[in-house]
Amino acid sequence: MSESNKMTSGMTRANVAILIAAFVLLAGAIGYAIWRDSSSSAVDPMPQGAAGPADQLAELEARTRREPNSAEAWTALGAARFDLSDFAGAAAAYEKAVALSPDSAGLWSALGEARVMGGGSDPMPAQALQAFDKAIALDAKDPRARYFLAVKKDIGGDHKGAIEDWFALLADTPQGAPWEADLRRTIEQVGQIHKIDVAARLAATQARPLTPDEMPVAARAIPGPSRADMEAASQLPKGQQDQMIEGMVSALEAKLKANPADVDRWIMLMRSRMTLGETAKAAQALKDGVAANPNAAARLKAQGQLLGVPGA
Incomplete structure (x- = not known):
């Protein structure tokens, strides 16, 4: 999975807020770094003279000092640090957020992802796995945690099991979700690497229709x-x-x-x-x-x- 794009330089304060909110929204829904790449392209170009990423980050850090007991303040800081590839800093911020909001599966899985991305040579650090397990305990359908737990299977040699889990996630993916194509590509690539034929099954598997309650x-x-x-x-x-x-x-x-x-x-x-x-x-x-x-x-x-x- 590719790293997410760095935060576009020169954004207006409003666009920074929108970008961070969009990041948190996607993270709660799926959260994979590669899937956040596409969301950054929707942000309007920033006018000249607007604050750069360092100033924006400083503003978010100042907010956590003003509001140390605000889970959303720490979440926003974690999102911004992650977007700047400061994965250790993102994990530290998310740790503060989950301490304040321990019942949020999305925050736990965001913490797990930050720990994975900052894990260096370890593709699945034990602390990341603990965070994903916590997310699943809170919400068995948390897509990001499900994705990374399948990654763990793949790393451990259970390639068929990982593909089965990804197909299950694909079956639960709402129609039109922005991550569907990337999930399909992951299944296809892992299948090719390990000589597992997934082509016919991928062609036959459709994202589920939205329910009436889900219609936005x-x-x-x-x-x-x-x-x-x-x-x-x-x-x-x-x-x-x-x-x-x-x-x-x-x-x-x-x-x-x-x-x-x-x-x-x-x-x-x-x-x-x-x-x-x-x-x-x-x-x-x-x-x-x-x-x-x-x-x-x-x-x-x-x-x-x-x-x-x-x-x-």
Whole structure:
């Protein structure tokens, strides 16, 4: 698997936030380094004079000093360090995050991946395996942990077992997922290396259709803090940026207090919190939304999974 692209230099503060949120979202869903490469191309080019990666990293590090008990702050720092190939630093940040949010399978598997990437000559460090096992114990469907546990089988000589596990993961992959092609390529390459015929099976295996609850159309149609909103905020002084963005989310929360039965607004709130990199608050929004709408729990959880909300 290839290393992820380094963080593009010169991003606006808003685009950095979007990139980190997108990283966390993908990491919660699958998290393989090669699959994050494609997401970086969607980020707009950065205007001249904007802060470089060192300044952006310093801002995230400063946030963890201001908010040492914030799991999302440590998660954002871990994501940024990983994107800069500082895998030891990423692991250290993720260790802080899992200590604060120990029930998040996505965070444990992110920690495991950082430990793998920073493992040097050891392709599967014991500490990485421990993190993946913890993720699976919390969520048996965690795709990243499943992928790397199959890698362990392949490393250990059980190539057929690894391929079987990857096929099982492929069968659970939602239709249109951005990682499907790379997963297929992994199966194909390992099959070729070890003389295992996978061609016919790959051709016959299709990603599963989305369930009605997983359909993201409604969530996409709901207005909320968008990239345009974030870009508009980036043109303001920092204090006004924070005030503008928080004002949008606060207004949304106020509407939900008045009408907690509005399921679409709970989805919007989850999406907004994930866009801002506030994963713990997104998880709380999911919990509150389900409590207020138990009959819509399946839909809220399915949308939360698509958004990468911890615990969805």
